[in-house]
Amino acid sequence: MNRFIRFSIFALLAALVVLPPSAAQTQRAAKRPNIVFIMTDDHAAHAISAYGSKLIQTPNIDRLAREGLKFENCFVTNSICTPSRAAILTGKYAHQNGVPVFNHIDNTQPMLPKYLQTAGYHTGIVGKWHLGGNDPKRPDEGKPAGFDYWNILPGQGAYFDPVMIENGERKKLSGYTTDIITDLSMNFVKNRPQDKPFFLMYHHKAPHRNWQPDEKHRKQYENYEPPIPATFDDDYKGKSDAARQSTMHIDTDLTETDTKVKPPAGLSGAELKRWKFKRYMQDYLACVQSVDDNIGRFLEFLDKSGLAENTIVMYTSDQGFFLGEHNFYDKRFMYEESLRMPFLIRWPGKIKPGSVSKDIILNVDFAPMMLDAAGVKVPADMQGRSFLPLLSGRTPKGWRTSMYYRYYHPGHHNVAPHYGIRTHRYKLIYFNKLNQWELYDLLKDPIEMNNVYSDPAYQKIVAQLKKEMNRLRKELKDEDQFTDTLPKDDVGG
Ligand code: CA
Numbered sequence: 001m002n003r004f005i006r007f008s009i010f011a012l013l014a015a016l017v018v019l020p021p022s023a024a025q026t027q028r029a030a031k032r033p034n035i036v037f038i039m040t041d042d043h044a045a046h047a048i049s050a051y052g053s054k055l056i057q058t059p060n061i062d063r064l065a066r067e068g069l070k071f072e073n074c075f076v077t078n079s080i081c082t083p084s085r086a087a088i089l090t091g092k093y094a095h096q097n098g099v100p101v102f103n104h105i106d107n108t109q110p111m112l113p114k115y116l117q118t119a120g121y122h123t124g125i126v127g128k129w130h131l132g133g134n135d136p137k138r139p140d141e142g143k144p145a146g147f148d149y150w151n152i153l154p155g156q157g158a159y160f161d162p163v164m165i166e167n168g169e170r171k172k173l174s175g176y177t178t179d180i181i182t183d184l185s186m187n188f189v190k191n192r193p194q195d196k197p198f199f200l201m202y203h204h205k206a207p208h209r210n211w212q213p214d215e216k217h218r219k220q221y222e223n224y225e226p227p228i229p230a231t232f233d234d235d236y237k238g239k240s241d242a243a244r245q246s247t248m249h250i251d252t253d254l255t256e257t258d259t260k261v262k263p264p265a266g267l268s269g270a271e272l273k274r275w276k277f278k279r280y281m282q283d284y285l286a287c288v289q290s291v292d293d294n295i296g297r298f299l300e301f302l303d304k305s306g307l308a309e310n311t312i313v314m315y316t317s318d319q320g321f322f323l324g325e326h327n328f329y330d331k332r333f334m335y336e337e338s339l340r341m342p343f344l345i346r347w348p349g350k351i352k353p354g355s356v357s358k359d360i361i362l363n364v365d366f367a368p369m370m371l372d373a374a375g376v377k378v379p380a381d382m383q384g385r386s387f388l389p390l391l392s393g394r395t396p397k398g399w400r401t402s403m404y405y406r407y408y409h410p411g412h413h414n415v416a417p418h419y420g421i422r423t424h425r426y427k428l429i430y431f432n433k434l435n436q437w438e439l440y441d442l443l444k445d446p447i448e449m450n451n452v453y454s455d456p457a458y459q460k461i462v463a464q465l466k467k468e469m470n471r472l473r474k475e476l477k478d479e480d481q482f483t484d485t486l487p488k489d490d491v492g493g
Contacts, residue, residue, distance in 0.1 A: 032121075035373065038203075043317035070357070072356060079320065115379070116146075123149070217290045247414045258280060260279070319341060401423055428462070439453040
């Protein structure tokens with residue numbers, strides 16, 4: 001037997017031994033869906049046309065509703081950027097994951113990307129991280145844990161020519177950040193290993209304050225006249241002191257950094273308030289329009305690369321946002337515009353196109369659902385629940401009919417701490433530092449203008465809701481961990 005034949009036989013045997021398991025592995029990997037989690041920062045559901053927006057058309061985000069499922073009752077458990085991101089990564093409430101305010105996340109705890117990575121997924125995050133990390137020298141930058149690839153903005157990041165940190169290396173890029181984050185997300189998918197499913201967190205910075213659009217979209221909205229919300233001139237009569245005390249009012253708290261230009265001379269009172277609102281909406285919506293264009297580009301990329309069929313694509317925002325309702329911008333309050341998150345999901349072959357769900361889901365449910373979809377057992381200590389059955393239109397027996405919310409810190413906009421519960425019909429809010437209550441009957445008063453907490457007709461409901469809230473607090477183990485000792489390592493925002 002000459003050397004060549006001996007080598008060939010050896011190679012053939014080696015191939016027989018090595019190739020079949022490898023091919024089987026590839027096949028198994030192919031069956032598991034890829035997962036793309038798209039998240040923006042501060043994008044209200046009522047600025048998406050699939051949610052009936054009167055402000056804007058978002059045809060590309062709408063595609064996910066048309067080809068997938070729209071959740072109408074998705075809520076945030078603490079309406080503020082950093083805590084929501086931590087809740088999404090850990091599947092736990094703030095008092096369990098250690099991120100009640102703008103503090104760093106402890107990266108050593110178990111998190112969604114770590115579980116998926118261990119299960120054989122190629123994991124990546126591109127764009128906004130905003131959770132700091134365990135490096136005291138670079139507290140604003142952090143290090144995402146559990147990701148094979150990460151390319152993140154330090155802190156809030158810039159709208160133009162951003163610095164980004166790619167696997168620990170700082171790089172200055174040029175261009176508009178919404179476009180760049182999309183390009184880098186596509187690169188992650190293009191460069192992935194072929195023998196593994198992938199998990200991508202594609203996180204936009206936009207449309208976070210101070211709303212800086214690119215030239216194309218700025219021009220599109222420069223003469224835009226926004227419709228005035230029904231609650232724009234809410235005088236807070238009947239509400240607790242919290243709304244009045246806060247500093248996130250359109251008329252008194254939007255600054256020239258927000259409006260970018262000085263108001264026309266002579267404007268005051270109601271006219272000035274309307275002018276400020278118009279400037280806010282022009283820039284905010286222009287930023288959203290750019291996000292929508294880019295999501296369109298990303299979805300087309302999935303189509304063209306043949307990946308759309310076996311990829312779950314989700315769209316959400318880290319919380320809701322006030323677009324002039326109750327004279328507010330920003331979030332934090334448990335009122336509807338801030339509490340509600342958009343959540344759209346497409347999974348060809350698994351989700352019936354054009355589906356709508358009214359079941360209550362929460363940001364702490366995202367991680368359990370994604371693990372469940374990937375065939376990974378949901379860890380018992382996650383507080384959220386997998387809503388995988390809801391994707392095929394089945395509501396499991398005993399699915400939640402109430403949700404618990406908690407906001408901890410007055411923070412940058414002086415919003416009084418509060419907690420409360422929302423059911424399908426009612427919302428009870430307790431401003432614990434003020435010792436004041438609000439109750440809304442959302443069926444009769446969806447815009448939350450009439451606090452009926454003291455109305456004798458609602459006393460039975462009040463008692464029931466308090467009982468349910470206490471049950472949830474106990475179940476979730478909220479024992480006031482952060483009331484007096486809030487973490488102080490503020491990462492800004
Ligand atoms: Ca946010």
